[in-house]
Amino acid sequence: MPSVAVVIPAAGQSSRFGGLEKKPFVSLDGRPVWQRSAELFWNRPDVSRVYLVLSPDDRADFRARFGHLIAFANVELVDGGAERFESVANALARVPSGVELIAVHDAVRPLGTPALIDAVFGAAAEHGAALLAVPVADTLKRVDAATNRVVGTTPRTGLWQAQTPQVFRRDWLLDAYARRADVPQPVTDDAQLVEAAGYPVVVVPGSATNFKITTRDDLSLAELILKARTGSREADQPPVRFDDEAKW
Numbered sequence: 001m002p003s004v005a006v007v008i009p010a011a012g013q014s015s016r017f018g019g020l021e022k023k024p025f026v027s028l029d030g031r032p033v034w035q036r037s038a039e040l041f042w043n044r045p046d047v048s049r050v051y052l053v054l055s056p057d058d059r060a061d062f063r064a065r066f067g068h069l070i071a072f073a074n075v076e077l078v079d080g081g082a083e084r085f086e087s088v089a090n091a092l093a094r095v096p097s098g099v100e101l102i103a104v105h106d107a108v109r110p111l112g113t114p115a116l117i118d119a120v121f122g123a124a125a126e127h128g129a130a131l132l133a134v135p136v137a138d139t140l141k142r143v144d145a146a147t148n149r150v151v152g153t154t155p156r157t158g159l160w161q162a163q164t165p166q167v168f169r170r171d172w173l174l175d176a177y178a179r180r181a182d183v184p185q186p187v188t189d190d191a192q193l194v195e196a197a198g199y200p201v202v203v204v205p206g207s208a209t210n211f212k213i214t215t216r217d218d219l220s221l222a223e224l225i226l227k228a229r230t231g232s233r234e235a236d237q238p239p240v241r242f243d244d245e246a247k248w
């Protein structure tokens with residue numbers, strides 16, 4: 001079983017989400033979104049370390065609200081940067097050399113499952129680099145932003161939507177990040193850097209329910225999915241919870 005470090009970027013501005021509270025910290029069916037994403041990993045025997053990347057602006061408030069959780073789960077906090085890849089780079093600098101694979105998972109993708117994570121960890125162990133993704137299902141239109149006029153239809157054959165976790169051999173990811181200045185912007189995921197560095201990356205079928213919370217509607221949908229799961233499968237095998245704060 002390879003040793004895996006997990007980087008969870010949570011240092012964005014949540015500008016498309018809006019409101020007073022940033023999306024990683026809002027409650028999703030009773031627990032904060034970041035916690036639901038992190039606890040997918042922190043009990044796994046193959047995960048040796050979890051790094052949670054926060055904006056320095058959020059750090060003090062985060063420690064006050066959630067310090068007991070990160071102490072119990074042995075999560076290390078890292079300062080974020082202005083772009084997602086800068087946030088991830090700050091965490092990569094902390095990963096020790098004994099780690100074989102590094103997984104990067106958005107703090108705002110709380111609905112992954114153990115089966116999906118097993119699959120992408122397994123593919124990364126076999127191929128060196130793997131990400132969850134789903135084939136594009138809708139017709140794609142290119143639209144002029146000023147007029148809302150359609151200017152073209154893009155064939156969707158062979159197009160997949162990238163999700164996380166994205167999992168890489170440590171040496172490949174560090175090499176790719178060391179060469180990130182050569183990659184044209186925008187850089188929107190970690191696999192893009194690994195691809196640009198010339199390493200082969202494979203996709204593993206993800207799930208429509210493993211979506212990223214971007215807007216308020218996404219949060220409402222995630223609540224519905226969690227409630228449906230609680231009524232069925234999750235009720236039988238609940239994750240370790242930290243509801244009883246008095247224990248910590």
Ligand SMILES: Nc1ccn([C@@H]2O[C@H](COP(=O)(O)OP(=O)(O)OP(=O)(O)O)[C@@H](O)[C@H]2O)c(=O)n1
Nearest residue numbers: 009010011012013014015016082083084087107
């Ligand atoms: N400088 C950044 C930007 C993003 N992220 C994190 O990367 C994940 C995916 O980013 P996204 O959903 O785009 O979040 P935001 O950048 O916060 O969203 P927005 O673009 O609406 O501001 C999120 O967990 C976000 O907190 C980060 O750690 N550091």
Ligand SMILES: C[C@](O)(CO)[C@H](O)COP(=O)(O)O
Nearest residue numbers: 084106162163164188189212
């Ligand atoms: C990494 C990612 O989740 C892949 O879909 C995504 O690119 C990050 O979101 P962003 O909105 O592009 O920052």
